[in-house]
Amino acid sequence: MNSKEDNKKxxxxxxELKLSVSxxxxxxxxxxxxxxxxxxxxxxxxxxxxxDFFFLKKSIVASGPLSSPHxxxxxxxxSCHEPFKAATSAxxxxxxxxxxxxxGVYTFAGHYVYRSGEMQRLxxxxxxxxxxxxxxxxxxxxxxxxxxxIINVPDAYCTSCHVYGSFNNNHPQFQFVAKKFxxxxxxAFTHIKHVKEIVKREKLMDIERACLYCHNPQPDGRHFExxxxxxxxxxxxxxxxxxxxxLKMKTADALSEPGVExxxxxxxxxxxxVMWAFNTNPNEFQIKPGNRLVxxxxxxxxxxxxxxxxxxxxxxxxxxxxxxxxxxxxGTGGQNQPAAEKSIYLEAIQTLxxxxxxxxxxxxPEVQSELAKIDSLLKAARNKIQxxxxxxxxxxxxxxxxxxxxxxxxxxxxxxxxLAASLTAPCRECHTVENAAIWRVQKDQRILQRAEFNHRAHxxxxxxxxxxxxxxxxxxxxxxxxxxxxxxxxxxAIQNIPDIENCRACHNREETSNRCVTCHxxxxxxxxxxxxxxxxx
Numbered sequence: 218m219n220s221k222e223d224n225k226k227x228x229x230x231x232x233e234l235k236l237s238v239s240x241x242x243x244x245x246x247x248x249x250x251x252x253x254x255x256x257x258x259x260x261x262x263x264x265x266x267x268x269d270f271f272f273l274k275k276s277i278v279a280s281g282p283l284s285s286p287h288x289x290x291x292x293x294x295x296s297c298h299e300p301f302k303a304a305t306s307a308x309x310x311x312x313x314x315x316x317x318x319x320x321g322v323y324t325f326a327g328h329y330v331y332r333s334g335e336m337q338r339l340x341x342x343x344x345x346x347x348x349x350x351x352x353x354x355x356x357x358x359x360x361x362x363x364x365x366x367i368i369n370v371p372d373a374y375c376t377s378c379h380v381y382g383s384f385n386n387n388h389p390q391f392q393f394v395a396k397k398f399x400x401x402x403x404x405a406f407t408h409i410k411h412v413k414e415i416v417k418r419e420k421l422m423d424i425e426r427a428c429l430y431c432h433n434p435q436p437d438g439r440h441f442e443x444x445x446x447x448x449x450x451x452x453x454x455x456x457x458x459x460x461x462x463x464l465k466m467k468t469a470d471a472l473s474e475p476g477v478e479x480x481x482x483x484x485x486x487x488x489x490x491v492m493w494a495f496n497t498n499p500n501e502f503q504i505k506p507g508n509r510l511v512x513x514x515x516x517x518x519x520x521x522x523x524x525x526x527x528x529x530x531x532x533x534x535x536x537x538x539x540x541x542x543x544x545x546x547x548g549t550g551g552q553n554q555p556a557a558e559k560s561i562y563l564e565a566i567q568t569l570x571x572x573x574x575x576x577x578x579x580x581x582p583e584v585q586s587e588l589a590k591i592d593s594l595l596k597a598a599r600n601k602i603q604x605x606x607x608x609x610x611x612x613x614x615x616x617x618x619x620x621x622x623x624x625x626x627x628x629x630x631x632x633x634x635x636l637a638a639s640l641t642a643p644c645r646e647c648h649t650v651e652n653a654a655i656w657r658v659q660k661d662q663r664i665l666q667r668a669e670f671n672h673r674a675h676x677x678x679x680x681x682x683x684x685x686x687x688x689x690x691x692x693x694x695x696x697x698x699x700x701x702x703x704x705x706x707x708x709x710a711i712q713n714i715p716d717i718e719n720c721r722a723c724h725n726r727e728e729t730s731n732r733c734v735t736c737h738x739x740x741x742x743x744x745x746x747x748x749x750x751x752x753x754x
Contacts, residue, residue: 281360284367297359304354325350328739332667356739368734375733384731385721393664394716403649403656414453425681438673444658446517450647459643460513461522463505464636475629475636477510477525489575490568493520515643522640523655529637530653533630535622561657562602566595664714668736678723687713 283291290296297304314321321327326342356374357367372383381388389395415427431449433442446454467476480502483494497520503511512521530537573591576584621630637653638645649656675684724731 282362283359284361284365285363286367287359288363303352304359306353309353323353323740327741330741331738332665332669332742369732370734370739372733375737379733384733384735385725388717390717391714392666393714398664402659404658405645405647405649428681434672438671439669441672451517454647455515455517455643457514459515460511461515462639462642463507463509463511464639466504466508466510468508475529475632477636477640478528479510480521483521483524487575489572491520491524492575494524497521522644525640526637526653526655529633529640533622533625533633533637533653534620536620559602563599566599566602570595669738670736684715684719685713686715686719 282288287297297308299305299308309323310321313323324343326339326346329338329342351374356370359367361367376382411431412424412427415421415430416424419427419430421427431444434440435442444450465476467474467478467482480494480497480499483491501512501514503513505511512519515522569591573588573595576588579585625633634653637650641648641650641655644650644655648658721731723729724735
């Protein structure tokens with residue numbers, strides 16, 4: 218009986234002939250086991266998708282059209298992805314670095330030099346914050362469509378380190394406002410006087426159009442052309458009628474006495490850098506009674522004025538030496554200091570080269586030998602400054618503290634200063650003159666340290682004076698009750714920039730974007746890329 222039951226359990230029948238076969242031939246595996254295994258597999262796949270969606274940020278299942286810059290990779294996933302991985306930074310660097318290896322400029326450390334110009338921090342930061350390095354795909358989310366901008370990084374990525382919350386919540390005051398940077402343009406300029414003159418001369422109906430006579434936007438919409446005398450000032454200043462006051466001439470029998478050199482005297486000594494003297498019209502100089510001389514016209518950067526001013530300066534401050542070439546006495550400590558310093562150094566090198574050129578006609582072997590050394594040093598200096606930005610904290614060739622010549626008595630010092638003041642009388646209408654030197658003018662008005670501002674994007678919404686409300690245009694009104702005139706600071710202050718509250722009036726949740734990337738960038742300026750790479754080698 219048992220044998221029959223076992224045969225019934227273990228065997229089946231095949232075809233209509235009912236051939237006896239093993240039951241496992243028909244059901245090779247237990248059906249419940251297969252169902253359990255299949256169910257677990259489905260749950261596993263479903264779980265992976267759930268984890269990927271919520272925790273892996275759709276790193277593998279994300280799909281959809283790429284942004285326009287990457288559209289050509291849409292049908293070639295391996296261009297950006299490795300199997301079962303999000304787009305790797307190594308894949309990004311293949312195109313964006315162009316160095317054939319790992320990311321360099323576009324790293325987490327790179328944002329330390331975003332606009333600061335502190336290139337040397339890149340390498341230090343890369344070592345200190347290697348563990349915080351963030352993959353490109355974390356911030357730059359793709360597969361959002363052709364019109365998506367992958368540079369629109371969510372604020373959360375910024376505020377994870379910066380505790381500002383948002384632009385409207387605890388964002389610090391702008392640096393130039395918080396630190397109350399002083400006016401360092403060194404120009405004696407009044408907006409009230411100049412705007413009034415332009416409006417009258419040009420018969421302007423809109424007073425703000427007068428702004429455009431000096432502030433000319435650059436094509437990028439973010440910056441303005443530096444103020445240039447020839448373009449913005451020469452129409453009114455230093456025209457053909459401007460002359461120096463009568464100046465006492467230096468005579469051969471009293472060389473140590475304060476006095477200006479004549480054009481003929483400068484030609485005779487044929488010193489380096491005075492080739493201009495042979496191209497200057499002698500009729501510009503008139504001899505006046507009392508052994509005095511008048512020059513007319515006086516030009517901008519008039520070489521005769523500057524040459525005599527330099528002579529006076531050397532008599533007053535003989536310890537300056539070559540440092541006088543740098544002219545760092547005024548206006549170089551502004552917000553764009555690295556760029557200003559580079560300009561000064563290049564100008565000093567140019568001046569030295571011109572001075573050296575004046576000695577090339579000298580046949581003495583020792584002079585020619587020294588010229589060869591100077592040429593070599595100047596070439597090396599120029600290459601270094603052009604390839605590498607100046608470093609904060611690096612040794613600099615700057616103007617030492619001006620110490621008056623101890624061999625001069627107070628009366629002689631006073632007379633030399635009087636001569637310098639008279640000589641530069643036409644210059645001092647606009648320029649600051651101290652220590653027998655004309656202070657350098659800060660012509661570039663870029664003052665933002667960490668942010669970018671696009672005038673072009675704002676001019677359609679606001680007028681100039683709605684934001685730059687601190688710039689006085691209208692003469693101050695007399696307060697009759699107090700019988701005083703309101704004190705108005707009216708100089709060429711480059712700090713006439715609105716504070717953060719002015720920007721918040723529009724940049725808030727209700728009106729305009731107030732995201733971090735609206736004003737800030739993360740990566741360094743592309744124009745500095747080659748310089749940055751030097752610090753990564």
